[in-house]
Amino acid sequence: xxKDLFNKKRKYAxxxxxxxxxxxxxxxxxxxxxCGTIQYSKELEKNLKVCPSCGFHNKxxxxxxxxxxxxxxxxxEYDADMISVDPLEFPDYPSRLAKDMExxxxxxxxxTGEGTIxxxxxxxxxxxxDFNGGTLGSxxxxxxxxxxxxxxxxxxxxxxxxxxxxARTQESILSLMQMAKTSAALARFSDSGGxxxxxxxxxxxxxxxxxxxxxxxxxxxxxxxxxxFAGARVIEGTIRQKLPEGFQTAEFNxxxxxxxxxxxxxxxxxxxxxxxxxHAGTATKGAMGE
Amino acid sequence: xxxxxxxxxxxxxxxxxxxxxxxxxxxxxxxxxxxxAKLEERYxxxxxxxxxxxxxxxxxxxxxxxxxxxxxDYVAAMFTDFIELHGDRLFGDDLxxxxxxxxxxxxxxxxxxHQKGKDTKDNIARNFGSPHPEGYRxxxxxxxxxxxxxxxxxxFLDTKGAFPxxxxxxxxxxxxxxxxxxxxxxxxxxxxxxxTGEGSSxxxxAIGVGNRVLMLEHAVYSVLxxxxxxxxxxxxxxxxxxxxxxMKITANDLLRFQAIxxxxxxxxxxxxxxxxxxxxxxxxxxxxxxxxxxxxxxxxLVKDRxxxxxxxxxxxxxxxxxxQV
Numbered sequence: 001x002x003k004d005l006f007n008k009k010r011k012y013a014x015x016x017x018x019x020x021x022x023x024x025x026x027x028x029x030x031x032x033x034x035c036g037t038i039q040y041s042k043e044l045e046k047n048l049k050v051c052p053s054c055g056f057h058n059k060x061x062x063x064x065x066x067x068x069x070x071x072x073x074x075x076x077e078y079d080a081d082m083i084s085v086d087p088l089e090f091p092d093y094p095s096r097l098a099k100d101m102e103x104x105x106x107x108x109x110x111x112t113g114e115g116t117i118x119x120x121x122x123x124x125x126x127x128x129x130d131f132n133g134g135t136l137g138s139x140x141x142x143x144x145x146x147x148x149x150x151x152x153x154x155x156x157x158x159x160x161x162x163x164x165x166x167a168r169t170q171e172s173i174l175s176l177m178q179m180a181k182t183s184a185a186l187a188r189f190s191d192s193g194g195x196x197x198x199x200x201x202x203x204x205x206x207x208x209x210x211x212x213x214x215x216x217x218x219x220x221x222x223x224x225x226x227x228x229f230a231g232a233r234v235i236e237g238t239i240r241q242k243l244p245e246g247f248q249t250a251e252f253n254x255x256x257x258x259x260x261x262x263x264x265x266x267x268x269x270x271x272x273x274x275x276x277x278x279h280a281g282t283a284t285k286g287a288m289g290e
Numbered sequence: 291x292x293x294x295x296x297x298x299x300x301x302x303x304x305x306x307x308x309x310x311x312x313x314x315x316x317x318x319x320x321x322x323x324x325x326x327a328k329l330e331e332r333y334x335x336x337x338x339x340x341x342x343x344x345x346x347x348x349x350x351x352x353x354x355x356x357x358x359x360x361x362x363d364y365v366a367a368m369f370t371d372f373i374e375l376h377g378d379r380l381f382g383d384d385l386x387x388x389x390x391x392x393x394x395x396x397x398x399x400x401x402x403x404h405q406k407g408k409d410t411k412d413n414i415a416r417n418f419g420s421p422h423p424e425g426y427r428x429x430x431x432x433x434x435x436x437x438x439x440x441x442x443x444x445x446f447l448d449t450k451g452a453f454p455x456x457x458x459x460x461x462x463x464x465x466x467x468x469x470x471x472x473x474x475x476x477x478x479x480x481x482x483x484x485x486t487g488e489g490s491s492x493x494x495x496a497i498g499v500g501n502r503v504l505m506l507e508h509a510v511y512s513v514l515x516x517x518x519x520x521x522x523x524x525x526x527x528x529x530x531x532x533x534x535x536x537m538k539i540t541a542n543d544l545l546r547f548q549a550i551x552x553x554x555x556x557x558x559x560x561x562x563x564x565x566x567x568x569x570x571x572x573x574x575x576x577x578x579x580x581x582x583x584x585x586x587x588x589x590x591l592v593k594d595r596x597x598x599x600x601x602x603x604x605x606x607x608x609x610x611x612x613x614q615v
Contacts, residue, residue, distance in 0.1 A: 082605055082607055083608050139603075141603055167514070171604075172512045172537040174603055176512070177599060179467075180499050180599045180602075181599045188475075206492070207513070210467040211467075213464070213468075215469070228463075228464060237521070239454065256460045258464075
């Protein structure tokens with residue numbers, strides 16, 4: 001024993017064995033990416049994925065968002081079977097789509113449908129950043145346009161939760177034109193007197209910001225949500241501009257007149273219910289449409 | 291050929307050989323007419339080959355050529371009585387977008403377009419044709435006016451994209467682009483859009499929602515610049531040429547995807563080789579469409595435009611795909 005002790009010159013770091021790793025179940029604890037606080041994942045889930053110590057709003061997938069927003073988390077989904085094709089025959093696009101479908105359990109980057117919030121019927125569209133960066137391609141554009149048209153027919157208010165890296169490069173021009181298509185549909189909806197509430201979540205950029213996300217009668221953003229047209233990396237990369245602290249956060253954007261209200265996730269349902277109630281007379285009848 | 295592009299070099303070499311032989315034959319009184327005729331024949335063949343097989347990357351070079359005609363060149367050549375109007379009444383006057391009232395074949399129209407500079411100084415004043423929100427809001431104001439007075443709207447698209455900078459973001463560049471598309475969808479007057487050079491991203495589309503969208507033969511139109519796409523997807527901007535092919539940005543591609551209605555031919559080698567001829571061809575194409583649109587009533591125009599954009603997009607349903615398999 002003693003001999004061994006003297007002979008050993010090198011020091012080794014301890015690497016936890018496969019067995020000790022297995023002792024802590026996968027994902028039991030979560031470390032906040034903002035403040036570093038470690039907490040039980042279950043607690044974080046219960047808190048709608050908002051860090052209890054610093055208030056950081058983690059991203060929600062479309063299904064989690066629906067769960068947190070609609071009464072009983074229940075949605076009557078539209079166009080659930082619509083899927084993307086590869087019109088440009090773009091390198092690796094089909095395999096990327098397949099991978100994202102498997103990863104997310106979604107068929108594309110938006111889920112649309114109807115449900116109620118505080119008892120008020122709404123048409124809801126929720127984007128999911130985890131599917132191809134929440135990019136706007138033909139399917140997202142078509143599903144959102146159909147949702148707008150349905151809201152117009154049924155005279156329901158429309159709520160879109162945005163979360164997107166922007167237009168989908170793999171569908172180039174077809175993707176770009178979805179901006180015009182959705183904006184045109186929103187113009188019709190607006191003329192019919194319909195209420196459209198846009199909720200911007202982290203992150204929302206490019207073609208989504210430059211179309212339906214910024215066309216809400218009322219624009220809400222979650223605290224800290226970054227949104228804009230060109231992201232900080234693009235700006236720094238193209239024009240080498242130094243950007244101020246907190247650039248493009250919800251609070252920054254509110255200060256610059258781009259957002260009506262910044263709403264904490266725990267208050268979102270209550271604020272939406274209040275807004276729906278305030279528009280109850282007009283949204284269902286259509287102020288201009290009747 | 292001082293304005294020659296890299297892919298045109300073989301052509302320039304043959305041309306300089308021809309000129310050299312001519313010079314020698316005059317100076318030394320030697321008859322080279324056979325050799326010259328042969329070279330000229332080769333030149334024509336080479337030219338034919340070169341311009342009928344342009345790649346997307348070649349077309350980008352033509353579309354970005356420093357002497358490619360700009361909006362103001364077309365305005366001067368095609369319209370009469372042009373009065374330029376300035377400012378958005380909110381913040382300032384963005385020279386990256388120009389606009390005003392003019393007559394096309396005697397008909398008063400509102401004309402708007404992106405404006406790149408003619409030299410470095412002009413380019414700096416015009417921010418290289420990349421607008422801020424005030425540019426789009428100026429366009430919006432002029433289009434609202436056109437709608438009020440029943441004037442058709444003609445727009446020219448030629449931009450690398452909206453300006454990617456903090457000032458543009460702070461003043462709501464995203465909202466300004468969205469608002470223009472929203473407004474253009476509702477106008478009760480004819481709108482003819484022409485992609486004259488580079489149509490890149492929402493910065494181009496913000497003045498691009500028309501009843502008819504025409505595109506010059508060598509113009510390009512895409513969701514973002516191939517350089518930008520390459521740096522995002524391939525993490526390497528130098529792969530732009532490969533990306534340009536993959537993104538299907540040429541007029542032929544766009545016609546196939548129903549994103550445009552007509553390709554307007556360019557003089558051999560590009561619009562910069564013969565701007566007068568180009569303006570004439572383009573003018574007659576615009577006029578042909580405008581005359582058709584002017585016969586439609588306001589409701590028809592709104593509906594026609596809505597349906598045009600409503601049907602753009604390619605998608606499938608899962609059961610169809612399963613059936614096909």
